[in-house]
Amino acid sequence: MIMFLSSLVTTFWEALHLRTLVLAVVTFLFLINILRRCHPKNYPPGPWRLPFVGNFFQVDFKQTHLVLQQFVKKYGNVFSLELGQSPVVVVSGLPLIKEMFTHLDQNFVDRFMTPVRERTTGKNGLVVSNGQTWKEQRRLALMALRNFGLGKKSLEESIQEETHHLVEAIGKEGGQPFNPHLKLINAVSNIMCFVTFGERFEYEDCQFQELLQLLDETMHLMGSPAGQLYNGFPRIMKYLPGPHQKIFRNWGKLKLFVSHFVEKHQKDWNPDEPRDFIDAFLIEMQKDPDRTTSYNEENLISTTLDLFLAGTETTSSTLLWALLYMAVYPEIQENVQVEIDRVIGHKRQVSLSDRESMPYTNAVIHEVQRMGNIVPLNSSRAVTVDTKFNGFHLPKGTMILTNLTALHRDPKEWDTPEVFNPEHFLENGQFKKRESFLPFSMGKRACLGEQLAKSELFIFFSALMQKFTFKPPINEKLSLKFRMGLILAPVSYQICAIPRV
Template identity: 45%
Template sequence: MSSVFSQLIGQWLDVQGFLIFLCVLLLVKHFRDVYSKNMPPGPFPLPFVGNLTNIGFSDPLGSFQRIAEKYGDVCTLYLGTKPCILMTGYETLKEAFVEQADIFTDRPYFPIVDKLGNGKGLIMSSGHMWRQQRRFALATLKYFGVGKKTLENAILQECRFLCDSLQAERGLPFDPQHLVTNAVSNIICGLVFGHRFEYDDHQFHLMQTYINNILQLPISNWGRLYNEFPTLMSLLPGKHQTAFASMSKLQPFLKEEIIKHQQDREPSSPRDYIDCYLEEIEKCKDSDAEFTEENLMFCVVDLFGAGTETTSNTLRWALAFMVKYPDVQEKVQSEIDQVIGQTRQPLMDDRTNLPYTYAVIHEIQRFANIVTFTPPRVANKDTTVGGQLIPKGVIVLPMLKPILLDKKEYSTPYDFNPAHFLDQNGKFLKKENFIPFSIGKRMCPGEQLARMELFLFFISLMQHFTFLPVEGQKLSLKGTTSVSSAPQPFQIRAVPR
C-alpha cells in the first residue's frame, strides 16, 4: 500500500515539476518576446492580461496619463496581449500627424467598431474610402455655410429657441442637459436633414438616446471587454447589447429620412447633406469610394456624434464653470453688455472686441478637455517619432489632455484661469499648442462649426441669464467617461437678467 502511495506522490511531483518547468518556459518566452520587439518604453506587461493591473477599471484615462508622465511622450502599453503606443506632447503629435501625415491616417481594427459601423462612415474608416468620404463631407459642409453668414443666422435662430426654453424654467432648478443637446443637435439636423425638430419631439429624443448609447460604448469597460473577447461577449448581456440594439433601431429612422429625400429632392437644388450624398451616389463612378445608402447612414451617425456630443458637452461644462466661478461670469457679462448689449444678437465679428469672453471660451475647452483621446491610428509603415520606433500596424493612442495641461504653456494648468489666453494688455492670446480638435489630416472636420456654435450659444446665454447654484447643493465638476467627457448630471438655476 505504501509503495502505491509513494508511486502516486512521485507521479504527482513529476506532473508538478513539469507544470513548473512549462510555466518558467512560457515566462522566459514572454520576456524575450516583449524585449525583442524594440518598442518604446513602458510598464512591463504580464502574460495574457498585459498592463491591465496598471490601468484598472475605475480610472483608465487617469492611468493612461500617469503612465505617459512616467515613461515619456511616446511609450508602450499592452492591452491584453496587444501592444499600443501612447503618444502625447504637442511637438510629438505635430511630428507624427502633420510632418508624417500620410503615414498616420489609417485606423486600427477593433471588433466593437466593426460591429457598430462595419468599418464605414467618417471617423473610423481608412484608406481611399475615408479620403473620399471626408473630402465630400468637408465640401458639403462648406457649401451649406459652415464658416459663413448663412449658418451663423441658423445658429442665432436656435439661440432664440434655447433662450425661450430656459426662460420657461422661471429661474427654478433644472438640468440643462436635454435643452442644450436639443439646441446643438438641431444645427446638425438642419445641415443633414434640412430641418430642425421641436424640443419635445419624441422621435428627436429617441434618436439622441440611440446615438448616445452608441458613442458611450467604444471607450467603456464593456467596449474594452468586447474587443478582447468578442465571441464570448456577443453571447452575454450588458451595455454593449444596448448599443447594438440602438444602432439597429436608429437605422430605420435614418432610412425613413433618406426615402423622404429620394421622393422630393431636386438634384439642381440640394437642401442638405443627404440630398448631396444621394446625388453623389448617382454620379460617382468610383466604387471603391463606397458612396452607398448604407455608408450614408454611418456618415450621418458620425456627423451627429462629432457635431452634437462634443459641442453640447462643452456648453454644459461652460454653464457648470460659470456657476462655480461667479466672478468670471460677472466679468463676461460686463464685457458683453459694454460691447453688444443685452438685446442685439452676437455676431462672429464680435470676437475681436470680446477678448475676455473669447479667452473664457478657450479656457472652458482647455479645462474641460472633453476629448482626452483622439480616435486611435496605425502607421502604414515602420517609422520613428520622438526618436522611438513606431512599428507598422501597432495601435497609436494620441492623448490631448497632457498637452492642454502643459505647465510650460499654462501657468496654473489645474486651475480654471481665463488669463491663460490673455496677454499683459488684456488682449486675446492665441496658443499654438491649443488643439482641442486635434491636428493634421484627421482633425475634426466640424471644427469651424463647433467654434461658431460655442461662441454664439455661450454669448447668447450670458446676455440673457445669470446662472446660479441650487440652494443647499454643491456643484460637482466630476466628468463621465465616454467618447467625449461630460459633466455628471447637475441642476442649476437660470435667472433672467
C-alpha cells in the same frame, strides 16, 4: 482487492494525464503569448504586461487619462501598453505631437479600428475609415458643410435661430433648478440635423428626446469599462451578456433613424437642387454606377450618423462644462456679462462678427475647452508603416494615443494648469492663440467640423450669458467631477438660470 487497486491506479493515471494535458496546453499558450508579444528592438518602454490580458487591469477605465499621466512620469513622453490584444503607444508633449502630425503625418494618418467600431460600422463612414473611403467621405462632408451652411450666412442664421429656441426653452424653467443636458444637446444636434437632414426638431418632440438619450447612452458605453472589455477581448465578450451588448442594439436603432431620412429623401429629392448632405450623397451615388467608390448606401448611413454623432456630443458637452464653470466661478461669469453688455447690449442678437470685440468671452470659451478636456486622448490613430519615432521603433498597426490631457495641463505651457483661468488666453487684454491648445487635434485628420463647433460655442454661450445668470441650486455645491465615455462630460447636475433684466 486487485480490482480495487487497478481501478485506483487507472483513476490516478487519468487524473494525472488530464492535469498534464491541461498544464501542457496552458504552457503552450503561455509561450505562444510570450512569443507573440516579443517587441522589436527599441520598442517604447512601459509597465510589465500580464499574459493574455496585457496591462488591461492596470488601467482604470473610469479615469483612463489620469492613470496614464502616472505612466508618463515613470516612462517618459513615449511609452507602450497592451490593452488585451491591442498594442498601444501613448505620445505626450507638443514637439512630439507636432512631429507626428506634420513631418510624419503619412505614417500616422490612419484611424485605429477598435473591435466595437468594426462591429458597428465596419470600414464604412467618416470617423474610422481609411484610404480611399476616408478621402471620399471627408471630401463630400466638407463640401456639404460649405454648401449647406459652413462659412455662409445661412449657417450663422440657423445657429441664431436655434439660440432663440434654446433661450426660450430655458426661460420656461423660471429660474428653478433643472438639468440643462437635453436642452443643450437638442439645440446643438439641430444644427447638424439642418446640415445632414435639412430640418430641425422641437424640444417637446418626445421621440427625438428618446433618440438623444440613446445617443448619449451609446457614446458613454463605448468608452466605459464594458466597452473597453469588448475592445480588449472581442472574441470572448461577443458571446457574453452585459452592458456592451447594448452598444450594438442602440447602434442598430440609430442606423434605423438615419435610414428613415434616407428613404424620405430618395422619394422627393431633386438632383438639380440638393438640400442637405443626404441629397449630396445621393447625387454621388447616381454618378457612373460602374466606378469603384465608397458612395453606397452603407456609407451614406454610416457617414451621416458619424456627422450627427460627432457634431452633437462634443459641442453639447463643452457647453455643459461652460455653464457649470460659470456657476462655480461667478466672478468670471460676471466679467463675461460685462463685456457682452458693452459690446452687444441686452437685446441685439449675438453675431460671429462680435467675436473680435469680445476677447474675454473668447478666452473663457477656450479655457472651458482646455479644462473640460472632452477628448483627453484624442481619437486613436494607427501606424501605417514600420516607423522610427523619437528613437523608438513603432511596428505597423500599433495604436497611437495622443495625450492631450498632459498637453493641456502642462505646467511648462500654462501658468496655472489645474486652475480655471481665462488669462491663459489673454495678453494685454487681447485674445492670444496658444500653440499648445489642440482640442480639435491637428494635421490631415483634424476635426473637420472645427469652424462649425467654434461658431456654435461662441453664439450659444454668448447668448446664454446675455440672457441668464447661472447659479447652483440654493444650499447646493456643484461638482466638477467627470463622467468617462468617448467624450469626457460632467456628471449630471442641476442648475438655476436666473433671467437678466
